[in-house]
Amino acid sequence: MQHNRRVRPDESRLVDLACELIGFQPVGGTPGEAAIQRHLAELARQARSDDGPSWQVHTWDIPVAEVTARADFPGMEVERTHATGVIVRLPGTGGGRTLLIDGHTDVVPPGDLDAWSQDPFTPVRTRVDGRPSLVGRGACDMLGGLAAAWEALRMVTESGIALRGDVVLAPVSAEEDGGLGTYALLDEMRASGIHPDACIVPEPTDLDLVPANGGALTFRLIVPGAAVHASRRSEGVSAIENLWPIHTALVELERVRNRDVDPLMSRWPIAYPISLGTVTAGDWASTVPDRLIANGRYGVALGEDTASARAQLEDAVARACASDPWLREHPATVEWWGGQFASGRTDPGSEIVELLAETSTRHTGRAPEVYAAPYGSDLRLLTGIGQIPTVQYGPGDTAYAHAPDEHVAIEDLVTCASVLADVIVEYCR
Numbered sequence: 001m002q003h004n005r006r007v008r009p010d011e012s013r014l015v016d017l018a019c020e021l022i023g024f025q026p027v028g029g030t031p032g033e034a035a036i037q038r039h040l041a042e043l044a045r046q047a048r049s050d051d052g053p054s055w056q057v058h059t060w061d062i063p064v065a066e067v068t069a070r071a072d073f074p075g076m077e078v079e080r081t082h083a084t085g086v087i088v089r090l091p092g093t094g095g096g097r098t099l100l101i102d103g104h105t106d107v108v109p110p111g112d113l114d115a116w117s118q119d120p121f122t123p124v125r126t127r128v129d130g131r132p133s134l135v136g137r138g139a140c141d142m143l144g145g146l147a148a149a150w151e152a153l154r155m156v157t158e159s160g161i162a163l164r165g166d167v168v169l170a171p172v173s174a175e176e177d178g179g180l181g182t183y184a185l186l187d188e189m190r191a192s193g194i195h196p197d198a199c200i201v202p203e204p205t206d207l208d209l210v211p212a213n214g215g216a217l218t219f220r221l222i223v224p225g226a227a228v229h230a231s232r233r234s235e236g237v238s239a240i241e242n243l244w245p246i247h248t249a250l251v252e253l254e255r256v257r258n259r260d261v262d263p264l265m266s267r268w269p270i271a272y273p274i275s276l277g278t279v280t281a282g283d284w285a286s287t288v289p290d291r292l293i294a295n296g297r298y299g300v301a302l303g304e305d306t307a308s309a310r311a312q313l314e315d316a317v318a319r320a321c322a323s324d325p326w327l328r329e330h331p332a333t334v335e336w337w338g339g340q341f342a343s344g345r346t347d348p349g350s351e352i353v354e355l356l357a358e359t360s361t362r363h364t365g366r367a368p369e370v371y372a373a374p375y376g377s378d379l380r381l382l383t384g385i386g387q388i389p390t391v392q393y394g395p396g397d398t399a400y401a402h403a404p405d406e407h408v409a410i411e412d413l414v415t416c417a418s419v420l421a422d423v424i425v426e427y428c429r
Contacts, residue, residue, distance in 0.1 A: 007159045009151050009417040015134060015410055018147035019123040021105070022136040026173075028106040029078030033173050036105045037084040040171045044088040047157065055157070056089040058192065062184045074381065077177035077218065077338035085184050087192070088169040090153060092428060096165025099427050100196035100388065101153075101420070102182060102378060103146035104175030107138035108402050115404035125410070133407045141401035144408040145202030145394035145416065146171060152420035165428030168194060175378050178339035182378040186386045198352035198427065199388045200420065201379055204396030207360060207412060207419075211353050211391045212264055212345040212372035213379050214272055215300025217309065218338035220293060221246065221276075221317065224330045227290035236288035237326050240281050243292055246332055249320035250274050253312065262302045264348070264372035271374055272299030274313075302343045302372060310336060341376025344383040346390050352427070353391050359422045360393070363415055373398070393419070
């Protein structure tokens with residue numbers, strides 16, 4: 001922060017907030033997901049400064065049933081009957097640009113608890129790979145990044161710097177399974193007269209810059225078979241064995257779709273993966289299974305229309321069935337459900353990307369890499385529906401997101417807060 005008096009991040013305050021947020025256990029669709037939203041709203045209402053303005057806080061109940069019924073709703077994988085939206089605004093004096101910082105508060109389930117070295121929701125400060133780190137579910141993805149953004153806003157407020165533009169910090173829910181929170185936020189900002197000129201999403205990028213995401217579509221395969229007593233299995237048809245030719249076709253489709261990828265995606269061995277995450281079949285050990293259900297994830301290329309992407313997968317499944325005598329008469333079906341993440345992209349040469357690159361380089365001594373990520377995120381809603389230039393920049397490595405002993409280096413939390421504070425001042429002054 002190069003203007004007026006400099007304020008440094010309060011490391012203890014930053015880490016304490018990250019720990020506090022992890023402790024809410026805000027797994028998507030659980031009471032913790034709503035509780036963390038309400039808690040952040042209350043924290044924002046309590047924010048005061050002797051030198052700067054108080055934060056303005058707006059909350060609303062998201063009409064889940066109404067919103068999810070819309071034709072362009074991006075999907076949802078866990079059941080919710082209610083959700084809370086939160087907008088925290090540091091108002092400027094007028095005439096400047098508005099910067100939005102959008103960070104999700106929901107986390108994925110911890111998985112196998114035996115794989116963790118401690119309770120996933122009791123955060124621990126320890127050393128990982130020689131660096132002081134914070135370990136806990138959401139430390140990396142992305143409660144640590146959200147805490148860093150919160151600290152950055154505190155730093156700007158405490159500096160006494162008068163900004164002409166507004167800073168808007170929006171904690172959002174339901175990112176992990178579709179984007180309900182950001183989808184509703186875009187509506188609410190329009191209704192409230194908030195029109196961001198750019199957006200930063202502090203997702204874990206290892207302090208690199210991600211101005212684009214591939215998409216990810218959730219699909220379901222329903223593969224039929226013919227049940228018979230297992231002692232006479234040759235007279236039946238196993239739905240499990242019927243998955244094999246279809247899986248082979250999906251492997252080939254993945255190979256074809258990754259032959260020639262956008263240069264921004266070239267760092268990834270498989271830019272647009274196709275994978276099956278769950279497979280269930282049968283209901284009795286001594287019965288040949290007559291039905292298999294497989295749920296999977298389908299990568300969407302940068303700039304690819306989602307309808308075209310779906311058609312390619314459906315065609316691959318249909319051709320696999322047509323080549324099998326039994327499946328030809330009893331074909332598998334494809335359903336699209338849950339999170340439907342289109343791809344999204346901001347020009348890597350846009351002002352917000354270049355400003356972040358320059359500021360991060362000044363703080364870290366290295367120029368951040370600029371690349372596209374192979375996973376879906378709220379970036380595609382912000383750049384698509386919102387038409388807001390958006391870039392991801394945050395602490396932590398996605399290799400540790402969703403994994404046991406998820407962690408983030410405390411030094412990177414502090415650096416991120418410093419970088420975001422400087423960017424806020426430069427962009428909104």
